[in-house]
Amino acid sequence: MSEALFEPIREHLAEVTLEAVVAHGALALLVEPAQVLEVVRSLKDSFGFDMFLDVTAVDWPERQPRFDVVWHFYSTQHFVRVRVKARVPLADPTVDTLVPLYGSAGYMERECHDMYGIVFRGNDDLRPILLYEGFEGHPLRKDYPKQKEQPLVPYLDAKP
Amino acid sequence: MSTQPVRQAPSGAFEYMTTKKDEFVGWARKFSLFPYPFVTACCAMEFMSVSSTLYDTDRFGAALPRFTPRQSDLLMVVGTVTHKQAPILKKVYEQMCEPKWVIAFGVCATSGGFYQNYAALPGIDKIIPVDLYIPGCPPRPEMVIDGIMKLQDRIARDRHPIINEKF
Numbered sequence: 525m526s527e528a529l530f531e532p533i534r535e536h537l538a539e540v541t542l543e544a545v546v547a548h549g550a551l552a553l554l555v556e557p558a559q560v561l562e563v564v565r566s567l568k569d570s571f572g573f574d575m576f577l578d579v580t581a582v583d584w585p586e587r588q589p590r591f592d593v594v595w596h597f598y599s600t601q602h603f604v605r606v607r608v609k610a611r612v613p614l615a616d617p618t619v620d621t622l623v624p625l626y627g628s629a630g631y632m633e634r635e636c637h638d639m640y641g642i643v644f645r646g647n648d649d650l651r652p653i654l655l656y657e658g659f660e661g662h663p664l665r666k667d668y669p670k671q672k673e674q675p676l677v678p679y680l681d682a683k684p
Numbered sequence: 685m686s687t688q689p690v691r692q693a694p695s696g697a698f699e700y701m702t703t704k705k706d707e708f709v710g711w712a713r714k715f716s717l718f719p720y721p722f723v724t725a726c727c728a729m730e731f732m733s734v735s736s737t738l739y740d741t742d743r744f745g746a747a748l749p750r751f752t753p754r755q756s757d758l759l760m761v762v763g764t765v766t767h768k769q770a771p772i773l774k775k776v777y778e779q780m781c782e783p784k785w786v787i788a789f790g791v792c793a794t795s796g797g798f799y800q801n802y803a804a805l806p807g808i809d810k811i812i813p814v815d816l817y818i819p820g821c822p823p824r825p826e827m828v829i830d831g832i833m834k835l836q837d838r839i840a841r842d843r844h845p846i847i848n849e850k851f
Contacts, residue, residue: 654768655768656767656768663801663802663803668802670800670801671800672802673767673802673806674767674802675767675770675805675810675811676767676768676770676771677770677771677774677810677811678811679810679811680809680810680811680812680813681810
């Protein structure tokens, strides 16, 4: 069922996808960071993926480029999901924002920026959403020390 | 409280009894707790259970929650407190008038529990003084009641400043 739906997508996007596999009932597309906006626009306009589910990242500390940025979209007509992945390096962890396509992407991008330091070019509101002003670093990166705390209230037993 | 009925009326009721002033005041104080529930996480379910009919903290005079810290004297911190939440907890604590007591309800409020990460405060005693810790994830209502009774014992033993030579 979903295979039949995915085939035209694969064909249509064959030129811009580096890899297209079906995993866990969802089509997973690996694309270049620069192509993300174009790919997602055609998923939305031509294939009915009208719902933005999530954007997150995966940190591969040993790999170059180090981060996967992962988006999920859902089609409320065909009841299927598609996953888009792009690899970005530590030196320039930048992808385009999807806010012009999906308004709900704004908050998710803020969270992803909090946790992994991914920069969404064009999203001009990347203030902390789950973290707080003054928090240094990105806690879901693998090199963030597990026990590191950044308290907002000085501890009672703190040494002066 | 050690009291002694000295004389009984023919009906069987006390006519008078003797006690000590500080014990009497302590007895009155310990059944007049006004909790402020600072409830942040899943321990809230257990808090609801312990405060409603089945376990009934009303029996200990600690039933009526005050939703402003200015009217309460028992701060019950129920659940995980994050670093982002910590300034709010500190402010609530500072708004409460003396005398005041703090219960850390559940293991997260006690020590951070299993949240040993960037987000969680490892125990509220890092930022405010705590009188009583009730561990457990979540604690059983019996443990909470035991904790409240231990706190009551302490309050009853405390000497209130009202008790001086003129009292």
